[in-house]
Amino acid sequence: MSVRLLPASTPAAQGVDASGVHAFLDALDAAPDIEPHSLMIMRHGHLVASGWWAPYTEDRLHLLYSLSKSFTAAAAALAADAGLIDFDAPVISYFPEFEADITDPRSRAMLVRHVASMASGHETDTLYPALGLDHENLVRGFLLLPPDRDPGTVFAYNQPTTYTLGEIVRRVTGQSLTEYLRPRLLDPLGIGETAWISDRSGRELGFSGLHATTDAVARLGQLYVQGGVWEGERLLSEAWVAEATRAQISNAEIDMSGIEWQQGYGFQFWMSRHGYRGDGAFGQFCLVLPEHDAVIATTAATEQMQKYLNLVWDHLLPAFGPEPLTGREERDTALAERLARLALAPAAGKPAPPERAEAWSAAGFTPHGGACADQPTLTAVQVTGGRSLTLVDDGQPLEVPIGDDGWTVTEGPVPTAVSGGWSDADTLVVDVAFLETPHHLVVTCSLTDGTFTAGWSTQPLHRGPLRRMRAPRGSV
Structure with missing residues (x-):
């Protein structure tokens, strides 16, 4: 796994005002309820700003939580492009051993596209009820839970839907998510080491548990902003990128963490007020901004995720200009120096008495x-x-x-x-x-x-x- 560096540039050369990045960093410094761990900003295919708050470092794997879902979706997309998955096929068709058990008509009508878009028909997350029905096989437990409404008519953030999507990939490929993604996506993107938490049966969770670097998150976002093409090679189909990153189901009525979670849901991507995003608990973000040809990748520890996104929109978004900027060398240098010395304040304490x-x-x-x-x-x-x-x-x-x-x-x-x-x-x-x-x-x-x-x-x-x-x- 050879890791190739991302093309780098100064912010000004790519039309990014360093003052906006400084303002964002100032806002993070002033927010005691947000602990940033890393930040990478891509513009026009170039890395224009990156920093890690010590003791976190550039090469450190970081638990991405539900941002893992966007990687699972990419595996499903690759399998679909290879003719191994039909998004309009019933989910039950991939699990024939459950045919006799799954009798509810809504469960049997559930399509692959429904689990890919959190539109299984259930009105709430089914993780624990599904495990209660079958602790050994989450897919079976999930399918045994009759949906509250017809599939495709209601959104619910539902972990077993993504797990099921990942299990379909495993079924049709005979490989784990990581094994399938490695030669088809991770290696071509130049993504190095990754690690994925598995359940007690040894199956990668799919809906969470992926550990990867911030660089890996930035590369995934950049692949999408480039329409699925990387260094001249098409990795994801243009049709998939278009479908995955538009609203497949409305979630405007859902009361979650804030307005950012009410903009619609694609195929394992959230729609945002600006662009779309892969999204993991506590501030693991892959923000894709096609209108600005930009990607922002972050890791963090915060329960104030809406507040974090508000700071991005307030400070980083206005920094993206239409043209290169001139006469900004000192500002760019000052920003690079600041990013290089980012650090979290250690806990106070005296030596042993x-x-x-x-x-x-x-x-x-x-x-x-x-x-x-x-x-x-x-x-x-x-x-x-x-x-x-x-x-x-x-x-x-x-x-x-x-x-x-x-x-x-x-x-x-x-x-x-x-x-x-x-x-x-x-x-x-x-x-x-x-x-x-x-x-x-x-x-x-x-x-x-x-x-x-x-x-x-x-x-x-x-x-x-x-x-x-x-x-x-x-x-x-």
Whole structure:
């Protein structure tokens, strides 16, 4: 997997006013409820601005959450172009072993295009009800749930629809989503390592769980803004790009996260007030702006996704001008320098208190109140030598260092960055950033009563022990 660099240019040469990017960065700095991790801006096929907020880095895989859906859709598109999938065929036709079980006429009338566009006829997400009906086979559980209305008539953000689409790809190709995408999309785009969370049966989730770099997100968006062509080679059909990126179903009546989620839904893309987007929880965005010939790729940790998009529209959108700009060399240079030194502020903390050095040299802590609500499998915390914190989670130890200042990065077995320290002689507060996800766990240890508390800054949607807070590259 050879990774080729994207063509680069100055903002001004591609008609982008660096002042608008500065204003966007200022707005992020002023938003305490948005933690940015990365930003890449493409214009006219060129990378004009990119930056990563330390401790996050350019080559770091990042959990994309539901932005994964847009990659699953690309796999389905490739299979359809190869004549392996018919979007107008009934879903049940790809699962003949369920013929006798699926008797509801609406379930039997559901087409591939309906699951591709979140228009299965169900009025709410069916993930947990479907798992309740069949914990081993999500597709069967999903098809056993009779739709509330006729397929194609109502939108519902429904995880099993995308899972089912991914399973159809697996059925007709005999390969996982990654295996099928690698030679047909990922390698031609120059996308390097990716990793995808699988369910208990070993099937990639499809609707979530893909870990990839921000660069991979930018390349996918650029492929779409170029109509499916990359370096002169057609990877996705022109017809697919047109259909996937227009509203297949209305969602104007849906009360979700804000107006941006009421603009219509395509084939695993959200329509936006400007362009369209792949969209993952906590601010993982692939914003495609055909009218500006631009792509904006981001990773972040925020529950204020509408606010984040508002900042993009308020500051970055006006920066896209129709012509190259002249006399902007100093502004472009200043922007590049700022982007190169982006960093998240570490948690505050003092060094280990000398007067309590012995007490902190080997201290053990149990959950305050007898249980840890946010991470129930976290049963004990140990501090060793005032330099190391061990989190005992699901019976397994995860050791992270306690740094003196700033972020201390540890690569394995779970990549983390740690900051913080002692707030007083008897209290240790440590912020553990799990670098391949959007999430931080803040752990507070009290010598006074020998207990700890632990809370997520943003609650992970994929629950499990801490050793799984990473890209799935094998056992930990």
